[in-house]
Amino acid sequence: MSQEEAVGQPFEHEIRVTWGDCDPARIAYTARIPWFALDAINAWWEEKLGGGWFQMELDRGVGTPFVNMTIDFRSPVTPRHRLLCAVRPVRLGETSVSFEVLGRQDGVLCFEGRFTCVFIAVPRFRKAPPPEDIRAVVEAHLN
Amino acid sequence: MSQEEAVGQPFEHEIRVTWGDCDPARIAYTARIPWFALDAINAWWEEKLGGGWFQMELDRGVGTPFVNMTIDFRSPVTPRHRLLCAVRPVRLGETSVSFEVLGRQDGVLCFEGRFTCVFIAVPRFRKAPPPEDIRAVVEAHLN
Amino acid sequence: MSQEEAVGQPFEHEIRVTWGDCDPARIAYTARIPWFALDAINAWWEEKLGGGWFQMELDRGVGTPFVNMTIDFRSPVTPRHRLLCAVRPVRLGETSVSFEVLGRQDGVLCFEGRFTCVFIAVPRFRKAPPPEDIRAVVEAHLN
Amino acid sequence: MSQEEAVGQPFEHEIRVTWGDCDPARIAYTARIPWFALDAINAWWEEKLGGGWFQMELDRGVGTPFVNMTIDFRSPVTPRHRLLCAVRPVRLGETSVSFEVLGRQDGVLCFEGRFTCVFIAVPRFRKAPPPEDIRAVVEAHLN
Numbered sequence: 001m002s003q004e005e006a007v008g009q010p011f012e013h014e015i016r017v018t019w020g021d022c023d024p025a026r027i028a029y030t031a032r033i034p035w036f037a038l039d040a041i042n043a044w045w046e047e048k049l050g051g052g053w054f055q056m057e058l059d060r061g062v063g064t065p066f067v068n069m070t071i072d073f074r075s076p077v078t079p080r081h082r083l084l085c086a087v088r089p090v091r092l093g094e095t096s097v098s099f100e101v102l103g104r105q106d107g108v109l110c111f112e113g114r115f116t117c118v119f120i121a122v123p124r125f126r127k128a129p130p131p132e133d134i135r136a137v138v139e140a141h142l143n
Numbered sequence: 144m145s146q147e148e149a150v151g152q153p154f155e156h157e158i159r160v161t162w163g164d165c166d167p168a169r170i171a172y173t174a175r176i177p178w179f180a181l182d183a184i185n186a187w188w189e190e191k192l193g194g195g196w197f198q199m200e201l202d203r204g205v206g207t208p209f210v211n212m213t214i215d216f217r218s219p220v221t222p223r224h225r226l227l228c229a230v231r232p233v234r235l236g237e238t239s240v241s242f243e244v245l246g247r248q249d250g251v252l253c254f255e256g257r258f259t260c261v262f263i264a265v266p267r268f269r270k271a272p273p274p275e276d277i278r279a280v281v282e283a284h285l286n
Numbered sequence: 287m288s289q290e291e292a293v294g295q296p297f298e299h300e301i302r303v304t305w306g307d308c309d310p311a312r313i314a315y316t317a318r319i320p321w322f323a324l325d326a327i328n329a330w331w332e333e334k335l336g337g338g339w340f341q342m343e344l345d346r347g348v349g350t351p352f353v354n355m356t357i358d359f360r361s362p363v364t365p366r367h368r369l370l371c372a373v374r375p376v377r378l379g380e381t382s383v384s385f386e387v388l389g390r391q392d393g394v395l396c397f398e399g400r401f402t403c404v405f406i407a408v409p410r411f412r413k414a415p416p417p418e419d420i421r422a423v424v425e426a427h428l429n
Numbered sequence: 430m431s432q433e434e435a436v437g438q439p440f441e442h443e444i445r446v447t448w449g450d451c452d453p454a455r456i457a458y459t460a461r462i463p464w465f466a467l468d469a470i471n472a473w474w475e476e477k478l479g480g481g482w483f484q485m486e487l488d489r490g491v492g493t494p495f496v497n498m499t500i501d502f503r504s505p506v507t508p509r510h511r512l513l514c515a516v517r518p519v520r521l522g523e524t525s526v527s528f529e530v531l532g533r534q535d536g537v538l539c540f541e542g543r544f545t546c547v548f549i550a551v552p553r554f555r556k557a558p559p560p561e562d563i564r565a566v567v568e569a570h571l572n
Contacts, residue, residue, distance in 0.1 A: 212357050
């Protein structure tokens with residue numbers, strides 16, 4: 001039994017890939033993929049915390065700017081199937097958090113990425129440990 | 144002699160259309176065109192006022208939200224040529240301004256649009272007459 | 287009783303507006319709105335015809351390039367609520383179709399737009415009447 | 430003397446960052462950065478080969494899909510200064526090429542990324558060594 005199964009279904013964000021996302025090669029343009037992945041991470045926060053980056057920053061003064069993204073592109077993304085992005089936190093530091101995003105279409109892994117953010121206190125844009133409830137939400141989903 | 148010639152060369156903003164702007168029909172995706180047109184209007188402000196929407200809003204507390212856009216698409220936009228967007232104000236009201244944007248590639252008119260904005264005072268998001276220097280800049284280019 | 291009620295619920299496409307769609311004024315950037323509206327029209331085709339622009343063009347050789355878009359922006363779009371885009375065809379010509387898109391958040395009309403497309407036969411990019419089943423799908427939803 | 434100086438000025442692509450590229454934190458949205466970087470790589474091909482991805486794929490049947498991107502975000506990107514993206518190839522394999530992109534504003538390093546593409550022969554979407562002139566262009570700029 002995998003760890004993923006042990007902790008239940010991972011969070012999955014569904015994206016409707018369209019004509020406008022595709023380039024003349026008839027697949028989603030490479031620069032759209034990080035956008036999709038970030039949409040999925042934002043959706044993870046919405047689902048787990050009750051608000052995405054917009055609410056975190058404006059209502060709570062907590063920002064999570066990215067310091068690194070690494071993406072392997074495995075297979076083209078097309079409008080033929082919905083894009084399912086599985087998101088989970090994979091590391092939580094004192095002032096940072098890393099997410100893994102796996103994008104699949106019709107059972108095929110299309111891309112896998114790792115994204116690291118730091119927590120900052122708005123408006124000074126300085127690294128700061130996250131509030132306890134945010135830390136707790138991430139910890140609850142680490143595996 | 145056209146009015147345009149009478150007042151000198153209109154402002155022109157050059158856009159490098161790329162692979163990533165195109166859809167599977169191998170032409171710029173329709174939803175990219177308004178984006179290009181807005182880039183051109185912002186560039187007009189940069190050129191004429193010394194700062195675009197970012198500087199107007201953050202440094203001066205003046206916003207210019209759009210209330211209408213109307214675009215006729217005449218001919219496909221492609222990466223084969225630079226896209227030249229001619230911008231000029233065509234109407235100035237008490238609290239509003241309208242711009243015309245003509246997009247051309249290789250001498251061919253690709254789209255023509257008209258965009259109307261209202262002036263607002265930030266942060267109350269209320270309509271307000273623009274500062275005198277902004278009004279003067281627009282008036283100087285009306286024709 | 288309005289016509290809309292007479293013919294049942296209109297098609298509605300839900301969009302999750304996010305942080306990344308917003309500009310420094312903390313509302314969706316103007317140039318994102320036409321993109322949202324086109325996503326909604328594409329979703330209408332997916333729902334009614336079984337395939338969006340991607341499938342229409344690649345599988346059936348039917349393109350529907352836009353010749354005009356006109357949008358009135360009524361109220362800011364934000365990530366506070368889902369954006370519900372009601373789409374319906376409002377005119378069907380020999381070789382063209384017009385759609386109305388109404389975008390609402392939390393019961394408030396945010397924008398209303400009208401979009402006109404022509405039918406073309408790929409790959410010659412020439413205007414042509416649409417196939418009968420496509421015409422029938424549009425006609426069934428005109429009101 | 431650095432290697433860069435030894436071989437002359439690196440290729441630099443200038444990007445006008447605007448209001449619409451920024452999120453509510455008033456800096457360019459993270460997902461715009463890979464887009465900027467890809468624009469810069471495409472511009473490198475335009476400059477060095479005489480045509481970007483559009484021309485490579487449509488006119489010559491050569492595609493260069495990405496297999497990996499890794500980006501470190503060092504400092505926020507804003508509309509206050511032009512974004513200068515220095516691009517250079519850093520590795521050329523039998524059927525792949527890697528580019529480094531360094532984004533700077535006002536002398537400050539904002540991001541650094543590495544992007545790896547494979548060469549494919551269109552339309553079969555299979556890895557293939559690049560044509561000799563393309564290989565030569567990359568080799569001439571490796572350092």
